[in-house]
Amino acid sequence: MKVMNLVQAINDALDLKLREDRGVLVYGEDVGVEGGVFRVTEGLQVKHGAERVFDSPLAESGIVGTALGMAITGMKPVVEMQFDGFVYPAMNQILSHVGRFRNRTRGKYSVPMVIRIPYGGGINALEHHSESPEAYFGHTPGLKVVIPSTPYDAKGLLIAAIEDPDPVIYLEPKRIYRAIKQEVPEEKFTIPIGKAKILSPGEHITVIAYGAMIREVQRAMVMAREKGIQVELIDLRTIWPIDRDTIRQSVQKTGRALIVTEAPKSYGPAAELISCINEEAFLSLEAPPTRLTGFDTVIPLPLGEKYYVITPDRILAEIEKLVNY
């Protein structure tokens, strides 16, 4: 075991897979010498060589499109989008090809690639550096979408993503990149894609969140406990496919559900989760499943972000509303 933050855990997973599998390549903008703008790939080029860990020209469609080409030959490229707001030039490749190549060729070609994207707000950044685009990917057939909230999960999920025979979008909650430290095994392990995790059991209400929102919910839970409310917190971990079983069992027990995401509200992941709850646990519900999300606005620049970000107080207020419904 070694104490790691998220950045170190992701780096460790990449290092491990680069060592273990010659087919793994890591590239993107500034990932080579610089080690990435967040230092996630720091040291990897020195260890594994510039043929396997390298800077590509500055073009996201190019990065993703070439990775698809490599992947269908059997390589396992792991490419980085520098920020959430810059994956958009690659959307044509992701939507039109990455998620479709296996189906289009009836399984002749598969696309075992990973696209890593730092995402989310709360870091006082310029415009286009604080987006939560997970709904676009969750809505796109052929992809899997994962988001870790802890260093342990970050390592296990990334190894699973690289070993998955299908393309995986791996979103990294950059706000907590260095905020959480945890003991992480140095050896190899995986976290299954498609499995949520109950972080703490509770009787009164289910809260579902992921990524950087987990920590905010946990802070709200401390306050809720003082008021006698026992929250069951589910870390979704995989955005698609959704772990219906874990959600069903939890909501059947608690009868109440709150979804917390920083993504905009309409047509977002929270709406999807509420549909899932309605389908799976309707007869157990004591209150309407509710969502606390970002607004249907552009995420404001840093001085306005305080209105947009979801705080423990707001989460607590929603929890209380639902428990007293």
Added chain:
Amino acid sequence: MFDHKTLNKYKAIENKMYQVLDNEGKVILKDWKPDLSNAEIVQAYKDLLFERTVDLMAVSYQRQGRMFTYPPNLGQEAIHIAAGKVIRMEDWLVPAFRELGAWLAKGVSLWEIFLYFKGNEEGSKFINAPRMLPIAVPIASQLLHATGIAYAMKYNKENSAVFGFVGDGGTSEGDFHEALNFAAVWNAPVVFVIQNNQFAISVPLKMQTKSINLAVKGLAYDVPSVLVDGNDFFAMHDVLSYARKQALESGTPFLIEARTYRQGAHTTSDDPTRYRSKEEEEEWALKDPVQRLKGYLVRQGLWNPGQEDELIAGFKKAIDAEFEKAENFREYELDSVFDYMYHDLPDELKKQKNEYQNYLKLAKGGVK
């Protein structure tokens, strides 16, 4: 023969076009010799005729309502047959959607092509054509795949070149430029082939670019680039062979602008009389690639035009048989909608499939 010296002579920036045959099929280059045997050249001519026959029949199947939209190749066959001769089994073919003869040479079966254009993905699996990609509908996006494959080939020290096709309209897309640039920076062995057939659906080339030709677009990326007469089988064969050799020897990309003309409609849903003149069509008909190679063969005493009707009648029978195979292909099952999306079908998709199957059971059980 096309070599370094020829490349230097046919400078794209000076708008010089490499051409071997004139419109009558006379060799216009001094000291030029084909690097194919007479038998191979005769075979190439038969292949041209075959592609043309397939194409005409495909259009007529479509007109009969037995196939959906189809993009005709008429007029561009020399590019495809030359590419088919140059591209080896170990090479990759990354098509756009208008390279029929090259696909067939790579091992694609005709019934697969018909099946695909009848609307079944089974027809883009290309089971006997390894290293052949499915057709790419989003214009120019496929060229990035070609560059990525080429990086992998080089990384794995495979002696394999990648051939990526695109149309003239495709050169306006960002992916075209990204693919050339990545290939140049990475020293990736890709041969990019632009089929400049003068139109992107209805939009003529002059609305597409201000460049003097499309080959020059490669020069800024330091990709050797040459403008070739795409209606000239020998010119295409010479340049493609050279490009392949250079890709393998120096691991570098190459760009070919094949200047041609789409004699048919864009697809079976298009009507070219809306946007181009009869005069223009007639002018290009004089440069027809099939007629030119035929002219060469007849001149050399290698071909007796009298044998052509019989040959084509034989082709038609074979093509009809392939089409029948596509028509009799097994029915499209519900499973095929779901089962190829992922290596292992996720529970979510199992559930959606089950719900539909249950609906079918109920519906058949007579539920109103």
